[in-house]
Amino acid sequence: MRPVRFLVPGTTGRFRCGGLLVELQTARLVGQLAATEVVTYRQREPGHPFLPDLLSSASPASSQAATEPLWIVSWGFDVPQLLRQLRGRPVAYHAHSSGYGFDLPAAVPVLAVSRNTLGYWGNRSPRSPLHLVPNALEPQWLQRGNRVSPERRPIDVLVQLRKSSPYLLKQLVPALRAQGLRVEVQRGWVDDLVDLFNSAAVVLYDSADYWRGRGVSEGFGLPPLEAMACGCVVFSSLNHALADSLDPGRLGHQIGAGTLQADLERIMAAVADPLAWQAQPAELAALLAGCSEAALLERWQAALSQINSHWDRIAAGEPPLRSPSIFRLRLGQPLARLQAKFPAQFRARFAKLLR
Structure with a gap:
């Protein structure tokens, strides 16, 4: 097994976010399978190699050797530039969100964290090796979650400010508070999210507007899973990868389901009797087992x-499969129909246009 290098822009300051924590967790997991290190490429950090230093010291002749590390890129907007820098080296794309608009070079495998992202690259890069490797819940969620009955929790409704829609913050939250519910809007960094989620009966998550405004997708959607692992009743949007795990009425409930009054009535009912609104136990257990670190x-x-x-195989000289461009495919289909209408002596000319 080749050594593995996970590329991240940095691990401190402005780069600290949920996506970074997931990538670092993945690197820790993969470290049980192969020699693994985290490499930064935007800022130098003590304890981590810096990409420009590694590339300048590497021998081009050995870039495809069996001992050459597998480089894993993941940071959406940086991926095209990183792939250019790593041209000729074994590389894979750990794909979280989709919709960035770039295409992958031939032969670059995709490690998709959701079926939504897998389908995106299955359409956009159908000749690339594709793999489904969902994000894992950290052990703390499975070990410490669901410790307190949702009927005795101090927070009726919990909302995380980041990614929440204007509808959720400006209409639904004030309406819930007007009904006398204890609504907590969490802002900033929280050191112990498990404890926070264990304190809430209902969790609201609505990221549809956030991602639609950015033109990319919800890559995986950990917060609803984490909330369900803690025994919370979850009301969530169903955009992108959230539809991978949420099944309205069985594993979570849809938020923004038609009218404000409809949301109010359902959320108030869930606060009044959370056990009746929790995820189906057998289905939730299967979902959480599939998201454990052991399964991943x-x-x-x-x-x-x-x-x-x-x-x-690529290093041994086997040519990678390539997909025709969208332009060529869209041009080729009408030309193929025209080809059948012309005499045989003209068909060879059409055939050349389709190659």
Whole structure:
């Protein structure tokens, strides 16, 4: 197994976010399977190699060797630039959000964190090796979650400010408070999210407007899963990867379901009797088991093994499969129909246009 290098812009300051924590968690998991290190590329940090230093000291002749590390890129807008810098080296794209608009070079595998993202790249890059490796819930969620009955929690309704829609913050939250419910809007960094979620009966999550405004997708949607692991009743939007895990009425409930009054009535009912509105126990248990670190470690083992073999074949000279461009495909279909209408002597000319 090749060594693995996870590329992140940095691990401190402005780069500290949920996406970074997930990538660092993944690097920790993969470290059980292969020699693994986190490499920064925007800021130098003690304890982490810096990408420009590694590239300047590497020998171009060994870039495809079996001992050359597998480089894993993930930071959406930086991916095209990183792939150019790593051209000729074994690389894979750990794809979280989709919709950034770039295409992948031939042969670059995709490690998709959701079926939504997998489908995106299955359409956009159908000849790339594709793998499904969802994000894992950290053990603390499964070990410490659901400790307090939702009927005895001090917060009726919990909302995380970041990514929340204007509808949620400006209409629904004031309306819930007007009904006398204890609504907490969490702002800023929280050191112990498990404790916070264990304190809430109902959690609201509405990221649809946030991602629509940015033109990219909800890559995985950990907060609703984390909330359900803590026994909360979850009302969530169903955009993008959230539809991977949420099943309205069985695993969570839709927020913004038609009218404000409809939301008010359902959320108030859930606060009054949270046990009746919780996720179906058997389905939730299966969902959480599939998101455990042990389950994800098995997926990473299989994916890395296949990616390692893939790059061995490329290094041995096997040409990678390539997909026709969208322009060529859209031009080719009407030309093919026209071709059938012309005499045989003209068909060869049409055939050349379709190659």
